Amino acid sequence: MTKIAPKGRPKAKTPYKRYFDGQKDTETGDGDLKHVKVFSKNRQNFTGDFISMLNKTKKPRPQKAPAKPTKEELEARPKKNPIPKETLDKYSRGEQVQPKGVKTRHFKQQQTRKEVYLEYATEQAARTELLLQETAGQLDADEGETTAEFRQSQIAENVDIQSSAKHFNLNMEFGPYQMRYTKNGRHLLLGGRRGHVAAFDWVTKRLHCEFNVMESVEDVQWLHVPTMYAVAQKSWVYFYDKKGTELHCIKRLNRVNRLDFLPYHFLLAAGNSAGYASWLDVSIGELVGNFNTGLGDIRMLRHNPRNGVLCIGGGRGVVSMWSPKVREPLAKLLCHSTAMTALAVDPKGQHLVTAGLDRAVKVWDIRMLVHDKPLTHFQLRLPANELDVSQRGMLALSQGTYLETYSDLLSGGGSGDGTRLPYIRQRCDAFVHGLRFCPYEDVLGVATAKGFQSLLVPGSGEPNFDAMEDNPYETSKQRREHEVHALLEKIPPDLITLDPQEITGVDAPTLQEKIDAKRKLFHLKAPRINMKSRRKMKGRGGTAKAARNKQIVKDAKRKEFIAEVREAKKNVIKQHKVDEVGAKGKPKTKAPRSVLDRFKPKPPKKQKT
């Protein structure tokens, strides 16, 4: 193979002059000194033609200034690297500010300039699309086959070695297991009901720690870094580190059933068997919210990643949404007419998936809560007892030991009618107790009564990860850096509302406040006036006169105030006076009553009902 020098490479510079290749003046026979041009070392040997080439003088460039392109030409000329509009729209942050909506000329200009910056930012973001090289996988069935037919062993055989290593089973004997992946999908935490807790890097299968807490374990949850996790044990919640060292025992979180973690708020959310919902700020170790929801034993609890609201499923088929600072539910949604069995929120926070004892699975749009009807609704043969939604919108549900996944949350699903088959199905050896998709991997983790299974579900995980956000390959240094940044950007718990954009709005007074202000007007009392009389001049009246003057001023002020209030009241009354006309529809014009009218016969009275 021959190497060709790149075309556009700049010519090598002549090296610096050294002492040995200094100016060489050669003496000719005539005794004159003749100047000899010295070339660089590598060209020393060349003679003849090459030199003559060098002697050629460079042609001067034409002096004519290039014609300035006209406006039309500028517009007509296509851009060098155009970005397709769809990509731009994808990265767009929304509508621009209209210059009309900005007040002064200066600020108008400032705003238009800012829009240019933002446009540039959008363009740059759209250009980074180029870097997203990974594509999501997909199982494609040949004709006459369905994807539901494929067994895990078949899939594992046909994928590359790295991927096939991601399919494994763990048989463990400490009873029904709960499991969690870290946010970057690298580490796995298992907690067995009978006290077994194990944390490991599931990709390399390197065990961090494994121990028995000698207590029942209800739930486990990673904290903001993969070096710490919380375990809800029989009575209290404990924090452990990666090595299994007990860090804290949170006695204020007692008899907790379910744990969840809000990574951007640093809140560990817990629901206990007495119906209490609690939020523990793990960065400062403070309970930011702890109150009784009145829902009884909390068995289903997931947070909405979009707004940080905690969704709690109840036994009455109602999903209620909670914020740590508000002691009442932000919203309630009646999802099933029977008791609920499972709920899941998709990673984008768009959809809520619920399953009930009525064997139905429903998908709800929970962004704006404009509809009280589900987006889709499908019927199963048995009620689903666990649910999860993957990053790319795949749905996994389990019915006892049997487990199905659907490739699309909205369109796929409904094995109940028998016409549509699931994407992949699997029968586990034991009852399924936990079910989570692994982020950034095509893997579904299943925690059963007898252990743990890692199943391959092609196309479930997001193929391109944002290393600023979640980095599955992060080093410890990066992890520490990330932790600091995340702490700096921590969102206060006050801001957990249904609409995450609410904070950008303006706090307008509610109707109730307006009403109260008007009411208040009718109960206003004239303020007390403290008049300090000036220093009395000699011979200018005594105390009696001063007192009288004071009284006069006070009276005047009071009268003024009363007049003002009266005026305001009149306005209010005028504004809200109920028209007798409006109620009945036709104007009531009464003839002026005469004195003699009393002698007229009375109109017949209406019968009382």
Place this chain on the structure above:
Amino acid sequence: MSDDEEHYEPKAHKKLLQAIGSLGKVQHIQKSTRDERQSRQDEFQLVKGVSSAETDNAPRAVGLNDLVDILRTSTKHSQTGKKLKSIQGSKKVLEKPLEKPAADRIKRTIGYEGVTKKLGRWDAVVAQQRSAETQIFPLPSETVYVNTSANARPLNTRVKSNLAQELEANNRKLRELRKAEIGDTTDEKELAKQERFLLQKKLTRDELFARRKELAYLKMRESQKSAKARMQNKIKSKKFHKLQKRQKMLEQMKEFELLQKTNPEAALEKLNALEKSRVQERASLRHKNTGTWAKNLQIRAKYDKDVRKDLAEQLAVSRELTQKKQESDSEDETIKKTVVPEEEENDYDPFNPWTKRRATEQTENGKGESEDANWRQYWTKRNKNEKLLEEHRRDLVGVQDNDEQEEKETIQKPLTEVKPAKKKLKKSKVKIENGWQVEDISPTDKKEAKERPNSKAIDDIFEKHGDQIRAKLSKDSELKNTELQLALPGWGSWAGAGISKEVMERRNKRLLLKLAAPETRRDENKDNLYINESASTHARQHMVSSIPFPFRSLADYEASIRAPVGRNFVPETAFRMLTRPAVITRKGQVIEPMTESELVKPDRRLRHIVDRRIKRIPKVPPKAKIA
């Protein structure tokens, strides 16, 4: 002919005649004159007085005419004489110069005009610098502009031959020798240098003319202005001065507003000055009707309408002047105004003479605020009790046929319920006794009026899901106190019991204010959904209370904060552009002030695409053009 006749001497004869003529006069002593040098002056001026004839001939002061007459004698000066004469005829006397402050003021205004013109040249540069995205200091000087025309020297194009050089040297030598012979020691080079310097310094004729012209113009303007000022000072019209003053004030205000935008500190000073002038005016007690002018006018005011108007205006001005001060002083008082009523709102209804008296009495007793002696509260409480009671009864008995019995019960029940509140109020109750007691008879009328209009819909939902109803009816979701009853308890029932419900209702309806229509909820008509609408109290603390300044609508404000800036949200290149500093200075370099070359410098070449795009944005035209 006699000898005597022959001896006629005219001189003597004249003297004689004079002597005869002056016989009758009293004084013969002439007034002393200082026509020659004398060592002693007669102390008493005892000289003979001047006769009338003598005074005619007596020398008088030299007038202009005399001069002219003299000048007329020679043809050479006749012209000058005429000129002098004509000057006297015109009789123009020079004006008295203006007072120094006035003259100075005029000088200053003229000077100001010149300076503004000079500084105005920088406006474009300053505006550009201000609106630039980034300013880099020290100013990058890509091209240096030097005016070289003055120092231009022709190139030494010819090469001198050896011979010429030799000749030149010889010449120089010769000249030096000659100089030495003469004994001249002046240095030619030095002289040449001086000459050049002087030449440089000397102004050309045109320049001189221009300068003189400018000076003349300035002088002319000054004199014009001074004349105008003098004229205006002479004007006695009060109205004119008033108008002038107002105009001046307006001008100052305008100036102040302009300053406020451009230079807040100076504006503050200006404001202080304005305030001071106002205070001074106030202190001087002009604009009162106590001055002589006003008093005179007052006499005439009876008959003249215009005068009355003038006086009123004067007073209005004074009021305005004094009032302003009050406003600024009484800020804390207004705060009090808002705070106080919150505490005492409940027991005061200005429409009601009864409660008013009661309120005053309470304060006298010293327990006014502690008690909730409010008839409205009483009513709400009672109504609630009744509601509960009725429900309870409905559950227990179902339909009861005896109406009267029921009514009795309802009367008794609330009375017992409200007892504790009443106990505290014993004294006041006596005062308005009849009002309370009569009202008790028709207790159910208001309850029905207050029933929510959409209660039926709620019932339907209740049947559906018992769980929801609890929340939907819970206190958060309901508009409270939307109605305001202006009628006092007992209103329209003085005649006693037995007035039909309809009549009462109709009467009270006239005095019932509906402050708001029932609000449509977000989850209206959504049976399966409940949204808590008052839950956002915590988030509200973090929100802005009104649309921030440059934005007109909420949508614009929201759009302005739609995009994040941080590194995690935008690409690094964009982040750097977004967070680019407005001013960049180079380390360790002195920042010199701008020179005039900055005025003619071409625009800096913009490297970044954002800068180029910004440059392409059409400028928003100034407001004057839009309108």
